[in-house]
Amino acid sequence: MKRLHTSRASQISKVEGSxxxxxxxxxxxxxxxxxxxxKGDGLRHVVEKALRSPFAxxxxxxKEKPAEDVEFWALKGVSIEIKKGEVVGIIGRNGAGKSxxxxxxxxxxxxxxxxxxxxxxxxxxxxxxxxFHPELTGRENVFLNGAILGMPRAEILRKFDEIVEFSxxxxxxxxxxxxxxxxxxxxxxxxxxxxxxxxxxxCDEVLAVGDAAFQKKCLAKIKxxxxxxxxxxxxxxxxxxxxxxxxxxIWLKDGHVQKDGSTEExxxxxxxxxxxxxxxxxxxxxxxxxxxxVILRNSDGEDTSRFYPxxxxxxxxxxxxxxxxxxxxxxxxxxxxxxxxFTSNMLLDGNSPGYIEGVGKISCTFKSIxxxxxxxxxxxxxxxxxxxxxxVPYEEVGSFTVVGDLAEYGFTGDYLQYASRSTPVMVPYExxxxxxxxxxxxxxxxxxxxxx
Amino acid sequence: xxxxxxxxxxxxRQYWRDLWRYRELFFFFTWRDLLVRYKQTVVGVSxxxxxxxxxxxxxxxxxxxxxxxxxxxxxxxxxxxCGMLPWQFFAAAISECGNSLVMNSNMISKVYFPRLVITxxxxxxxxxxxxxxxxxxxxxxxYFRYPAHVTMLALPFYxxxxxxxxxxxxxxxxxLMVQYRDFRFIVPFVVxxxxxxxxxxxxxxxxxxxxxxxxxxxxxxxxxDGFRWCILGSESRVYLPGVAISLVEVVxxxxxxxxxxRRTERIFADVI
Numbered sequence: 001m002k003r004l005h006t007s008r009a010s011q012i013s014k015v016e017g018s019x020x021x022x023x024x025x026x027x028x029x030x031x032x033x034x035x036x037x038x039k040g041d042g043l044r045h046v047v048e049k050a051l052r053s054p055f056a057x058x059x060x061x062x063k064e065k066p067a068e069d070v071e072f073w074a075l076k077g078v079s080i081e082i083k084k085g086e087v088v089g090i091i092g093r094n095g096a097g098k099s100x101x102x103x104x105x106x107x108x109x110x111x112x113x114x115x116x117x118x119x120x121x122x123x124x125x126x127x128x129x130x131x132f133h134p135e136l137t138g139r140e141n142v143f144l145n146g147a148i149l150g151m152p153r154a155e156i157l158r159k160f161d162e163i164v165e166f167s168x169x170x171x172x173x174x175x176x177x178x179x180x181x182x183x184x185x186x187x188x189x190x191x192x193x194x195x196x197x198x199x200x201x202x203c204d205e206v207l208a209v210g211d212a213a214f215q216k217k218c219l220a221k222i223k224x225x226x227x228x229x230x231x232x233x234x235x236x237x238x239x240x241x242x243x244x245x246x247x248x249x250i251w252l253k254d255g256h257v258q259k260d261g262s263t264e265e266x267x268x269x270x271x272x273x274x275x276x277x278x279x280x281x282x283x284x285x286x287x288x289x290x291x292x293x294v295i296l297r298n299s300d301g302e303d304t305s306r307f308y309p310x311x312x313x314x315x316x317x318x319x320x321x322x323x324x325x326x327x328x329x330x331x332x333x334x335x336x337x338x339x340x341x342f343t344s345n346m347l348l349d350g351n352s353p354g355y356i357e358g359v360g361k362i363s364c365t366f367k368s369i370x371x372x373x374x375x376x377x378x379x380x381x382x383x384x385x386x387x388x389x390x391x392v393p394y395e396e397v398g399s400f401t402v403v404g405d406l407a408e409y410g411f412t413g414d415y416l417q418y419a420s421r422s423t424p425v426m427v428p429y430e431x432x433x434x435x436x437x438x439x440x441x442x443x444x445x446x447x448x449x450x451x452x
Numbered sequence: 453x454x455x456x457x458x459x460x461x462x463x464x465r466q467y468w469r470d471l472w473r474y475r476e477l478f479f480f481f482t483w484r485d486l487l488v489r490y491k492q493t494v495v496g497v498s499x500x501x502x503x504x505x506x507x508x509x510x511x512x513x514x515x516x517x518x519x520x521x522x523x524x525x526x527x528x529x530x531x532x533x534c535g536m537l538p539w540q541f542f543a544a545a546i547s548e549c550g551n552s553l554v555m556n557s558n559m560i561s562k563v564y565f566p567r568l569v570i571t572x573x574x575x576x577x578x579x580x581x582x583x584x585x586x587x588x589x590x591x592x593x594x595y596f597r598y599p600a601h602v603t604m605l606a607l608p609f610y611x612x613x614x615x616x617x618x619x620x621x622x623x624x625x626x627x628l629m630v631q632y633r634d635f636r637f638i639v640p641f642v643v644x645x646x647x648x649x650x651x652x653x654x655x656x657x658x659x660x661x662x663x664x665x666x667x668x669x670x671x672x673x674x675x676x677d678g679f680r681w682c683i684l685g686s687e688s689r690v691y692l693p694g695v696a697i698s699l700v701e702v703v704x705x706x707x708x709x710x711x712x713x714r715r716t717e718r719i720f721a722d723v724i
């Protein structure tokens with residue numbers, strides 16, 4: 001951890017005063033939703049209008065307004081300045097404009113307004129294995145993919161052995177890639193991409209696949225790339241990866257830059273907003289029940305969306321029952337990346353409030369949640385006493401993030417940064433080793449967390 | 453000083469330079485298409501021979517035997533094959549070229565390279581089939597003991613014209629196909645239809661002289677006639693106004709094709 005901090009610091013100082021690698025000025029991109037087309041579409045309009053004009057008067061009588069395409073600004077007035085040698089993370093929810101920004105930077109699509117100046121050879125990896133053909137062998141695909149990514153043949157030839165070694169494909173080099181496991185496929189694809197030698201690297205979620213060991217290798221490669229003074233733009237949904245890789249982050253929201261600054265600062269705001277993003281309310285007229293809000297609280301009773309491993313999670317379900325509801329059955333589930341983690345379920349434990357009427361609250365406290373630092377959602381279902389009748393269907397009522405540095409919990413593994421993709425629930429366990437050592441492991445804090 | 457400036461509506465000056473920078477990609481795509489084409493087929497490359505051979509047999513029977521079309525001293529299969537050579541190239545090239553962007557849509561939405569590369573490569577792939585057919589034609593001429601003529605020297609001109617015609621039409625279709633998948637249905641129809649209205653199974657000579665000019669509006673008429681004239685010699689006359697019309701049409705197709713392609717290229721990734 002410490003080593004990482006010093007390397008970051010040196011990077012920041014190196015960056016200062018250097019010239020700009022990517023300069024984005026007031027960039028906007030407009031899409032038309034509905035017809036799924038962008039601006040500048042002439043032909044069909046011409047044909048359509050020509051065909052329709054005789055009936056235009058008819059149409060105007062029948063239709064008040066012709067159905068126009070809905071405008072959607074995927075990006076609106078985005079200005080970003082990235083200096084040479086900077087490693088910048090871009091975060092944001094789906095649809096925030098991350099992909100659009102990358103597509104413009106990679107010259108796949110053109111902006112509607114604004115301007116981007118790029119200084120240096122740029123390579124973008126919006127996906128690993130672009131252009132891989134399933135029928136071709138690994139060897140053939142290396143050449144094809146390399147060429148598509150802009151590597152001259154001579155360069156591919158020179159780096160071929162290195163690429164193959166990096167990919168750990170070995171004897172399967174001459175097997176069609178359609179017979180590869182998805183892990184092998186990704187390894188080979190990333191190996192090619194990793195041997196591009198650009199000044200600016202743009203990558204999007206390429207690390208989201210592959211096994212942990214290979215992911216570590218990829219991350220190391222990108223890190224090495226960053227440390228050699230190259231510029232990296234890294235887009236990810238995973239805050240932990242961004243944290244470990246990028247000193248600076250940009251948070252995109254609804255097509256504009258919400259926050260731009262140090263990763264710690266930006267992630268704090270982002271994670272909070274993600275967790276607060278879902279404001280749940282529900283109304284069931286048949287039963288006269290409404291759930292105006294659901295609140296998540298921690299052990300200290302604070303209304304929050306950030307929890308530490310081992311803390312209590314309190315779920316407050318507020319209700320307004322206009323009529324008496326006999327024996328409602330509640331169940332609350334906590335879901336992580338790989339599905340349900342745990343639930344509280346009256347169907348199983350047999351409890352019930354008896355009846356609910358008027359305004360009130362039912363709470364459930366999950367004691368010392370054994371969860372790894374990841375994102376989670378909370379779901380709620382309320383059944384009538386008939387069991388089959390759902391008053392509130394299984395709905396997402398909130399989300400939260402478990403934060404914390406596992407090192408503070410005595411975890412010392414090499415793969416700590418992958419905790420965010422590991423199975424989320426971790427109950428206390430202990431290893432009994434051949435040499436007689438018995439080592440207990442639990443999500444109990446071994447030292448007080450550093451104040452943030 | 454920036455290497456690259458991305459702006460809306462700006463015609464990229466570096467496009468043609470990029471095309472040169474990505475020149476190896478032309479061959480890689482062609483190589484890929486050829487490698488993939490006959491994988492998991494039993495007779496493999498023989499397919500590029502079987503198809504024209506069977507078409508030749510059918511056309512010979514339909515037009516030569518049943519239709520009793522005139523052929524002069526030329527063996528009818530040879531007459532048909534001379535017409536099929538450019539026609540099959542044209543048909544395959546506009547289909548392949550037209551589909552090329554949509555077939556590679558995944559790549560188009562994920563990585564940058566001048567999109568013209570894909571279309572050119574698909575035409576290049578078809579050129580390989582053309583070469584195989586050309587060798588077959590040579591074999592056919594030996595079989596029928598048909599002498600080679602000095603007019604063959606003009607063949608490169610007609611081959612160039614044929615490639616340009618296919619490329620020009622293919623470009624239009626490729627660019628249109630991205631937005632209007634209707635062309636997926638239109639192209640096979642045009643190809644099927646064109647086989648009968650172009651002088652593939654018969655000579656242009658059977659068309660009455662007063663309709664010749666009208667008939668020559670089909671750009672492939674001039675090209676197919678040219679091929680016959682080059683290969684069969686004086687047995688087949690070239691109708692010069694027809695060739696001139698083809699030439700003009702081809703130039704227009706290629707120029708407008710490139711213009712339209714470049715104009716729509718910027719939105720390919722958004723609409724594909």
